[in-house]
Amino acid sequence: MNEEHKMTILVADDDPTIRAVLKKTFEKAGFNVISAENGRQALDQMQHDISAVLLDLQMPIMSGLECLRLIREQFDDISPIMLTASDDISNAVEAMKNGAFDYITKPFNSHQLIALVEKAIATDKNTRRIKRLEAELERAREQEIETASRIQQTLLMGKPPAHLSGIEIATRTVPSQKVDGDFYDFFQFGENYLDVVIGDVMGKGIASALMGAAIKSHFLRVIHELGRSAVQRDIPPDLVAIVSRVQTNMISQMEDLETFVTLCYGRFDLGHNIFRFVDCGHMRTIHYSAASDTLSLLEGMNMPLGFPEIKPYTEFSVPFSTGDSFFFYSDGLTEAMNPNGDQYGEDRLVSSIRSNICHTPESLITRVWIDIVNFTQSESFRDDFTTVAIKIGGPSGTCMMSESEFEIQCDIHQTSLVRRFLRDFCASGGQVISQDRLDLLILAATEVVTNIIRHAYRNRPGGKIRITARTTPDALEISFYDRGEIFDPKAVPSPKFDGSQEGGFGIYIISNAVDEYTYGQDQHGNNCTRLLVSLK
Amino acid sequence: MVVLHTEELNAGNAKWFKTQITPVLEKHSCVILDLNEVRFVDSSGCGIILSCFRQLHSNNGDLKMTGVQKPVQTLFELVRLHRIIEIFPDKASAIQSFSR
Known part of the structure; x- marks a missing residue:
């Protein structure tokens, strides 16, 4: 066998006699052999192109178990074989759990050891092949997705x-x-x-x-x-x-x-x-x-x-x-x-x-x-x-539609901006509702915003109220979004109209000024108040 | 006779209105509120007007209103304020109502 193509085996044992015996045995079987006296040395030798590793369990400086763990971490395609004294089987089993290929008890039969090393080399080679194939398969799959995606865009x-x-x-x-x-x-x-x-x-x-x-x-x-x-x-x-x-x-x-x-x-x-x-x-x-x-x-x-x-x-x-x-x-x-x-x-x-x-x-x-x-x-x-x-009916169909958005701060003086926004919105979309109904809508919107500022935000500055207005063929819809406290409009009692009550009319006004009044939370966690004026 | 020189009576200026009108309510028992210039009133505005009305009533006085514009009238009707506080089409008839 050409020296260049010989496979190299790393042998780590603190007993010089065993190292010498192993070196002789494997060289005779056609391998190169590198020796190490402890786990630390063995790890250093892993820089060479090593095909198989024999590790004694009991070594000074770095034990066989620790060395095994580090080899498996850095070279996961090599499974070392453990050499163990006959009274150290439990450690050998532990090594197997940590990725050792097998263990052999001293004194060992050289033919058995050579056969075991050759089996380990073959198994590791297979593992590498499977990994390579898996990577190739993954690449092929990605390519298929790309091809399928191109087919879809062009042919489908x-x-x-x-x-x-x-x-x-x-x-x-x-x-x-x-x-x-x-x-x-x-x-x-x-x-x-x-x-x-x-x-x-x-x-x-x-x-x-x-x-x-x-x-x-x-x-x-x-x-x-x-x-x-x-x-x-x-x-x-x-x-x-x-x-x-x-x-x-x-x-x-x-x-x-x-x-x-x-x-x-x-x-x-x-x-x-x-x-x-x-x-x-x-x-x-x-x-x-x-x-x-x-x-x-x-x-x-x-x-x-x-x-x-x-x-x-x-x-x-x-x-x-x-x-x-x-x-x-x-x-x-x-x-x-x-x-x-x-x-x-x-x-x-x-x-x-x-x-x-x-x-x-x-x-x-x-x-x-x-x-x-x-x-x-x-x-x-x-x-x-x-x-x-x-x-x-095409783009010039009967379905005219407009939409607008606006935001105010949590400030009671900004309610007038809401009124102006609604007047402007209704004026820009062509007069979709009568002046009377617009007055009522503006009134309801003012009450909604006042409630949000006073009750949801409790007048605290920094809160924002987003308002969207839109017309569909059948309705004018105004939505108010806030992130203040949630309140239940249904829990508000009906007001008395005998003059004895000076407040508490807000919800009543809102419900009676528009065709539909809803309150809830949207998927982003905003409180959402919606006013609807039917156009039918 | 109190003339409101403001376009709106709402949550934003209700407090201001209250401080302005309090001295008038203390001095007079019969008050006419002229809303000719007021284009918008909200529930807070209603509340403050009702509060004035109750204060005058407790002193055996009365509050009447005139110059009520359409949008304001709409609100007053909604909360039935027009049934509690008398509304007159003009100042003269409001004044006359007190002398009856």
Whole structure:
């Protein structure tokens, strides 16, 4: 064996005879041998390229156990073998617990010792190999996520038509760390029809991303095929036919990959103001009807794609009118979790959409996103955040909206600023309420702010009151946020009106001056007083 | 007759008003409050007016008001102050009411 390629063994024992015997034994077996008289010396010798270590348990200066601990700390891919006297088995067992490969009792059989050293070397080599493979696997996984993320951004998300009069569209995808197979796409047929498909492939990673991309491109192909055979060219193919054909073409692939796809394929018929859709187990689309000012959840009854569907797909339809909005989304929104493990859920999503429905689709999505981030207290979600918001009537719809914000200090003289702020706000938004109702609103706002200063902050300077004012199509809403003491408006007794009472009218005034008066705490721990004046 | 030269009577200036009017209430038993210039009154303002009214009443006097503007009237109606303190459309009729 070439001197250069010999493996080196470190032998540490305070007995010179044993060191000499071991040196001879291992050199004969083809190893280089470095010797040490104690644990400290042995540790110093570890700078060499050592393949195996033999440590005596009982050594001066640094014992075998201490030396073992330090070697394992610094060279975790080497497992020393302990040499021990026959009466020191308990220490040998202790050494095994601390990472020794094995122990051998003196006097030892040289063949047995050589075999043990060779086994230790082989085992350590395997450990190193496994570690290297694990690192490679980790790198490969990271690369997969990156690839999947690129697939998602480029192949999975379609572009909405840029110019389609009477309809305003916004989309948003925020990839999670693990990449789902969320996808969406748009297909336009002339000026009267816009199809939207949004889907979610079960599972994560490249397989899901590719399946999503395949399904999405299949829709395009099927629409093309069905369109060619259509009798009337300006009428788009039947919805049920499109979804059924995609399912038929893709089911065997989905079965092979043991996955399935939830999706909603919808069509806006802008000529007849009807939205038709085939829903296959997807998240319920949220429809805001401007005429009734209500939100409803559109749900189908079909199984997801990839399930052997016996019954034909069922199509549903809802009428829409100017000002209506549709909100499509993936489960990444509703299943977003806060630190307590609570999900954001459909109810919160609906109420967030409800309070932001008057914004443009773009801004609506942003506001929903912020609401979810506030809920989860994190900007990175477990699942992808995928949304499509569509508003009928375009940006110049009937839904006029304004919003303003203002802050005052805890100073009773600043209540006049609140009155001015409200007068200005109402004047800037076009006179949305009558002078009488504005007077009452200003009165209520003054009482709210006075209560906050006097009771929540107890006149202490430094407190702040933030006031937001906004108009929606159906209400003027003023909110007051403070961080003072919590109080219960319901605990305030009704005032007497016989002239015997000079105070205590505040809450009564507020409740009677506006249509709705609520008090509570928001998710940031602020007290929130809300006044609502109905515009209907 | 007391004329309020202020646009607002609220929590911010109720104390100031009280110190201003106290000497008047001590000297006179029949007082007319002219609110012509007042555009805004809040519950604290109401409270201070009621306090004046009660002080005069306990001395067998009375408090009446005139020049009540729309927003102020709205508040008075809300807390039913108009049922306790008489409101007159002008000074003359308020003065006349005392001589009855």
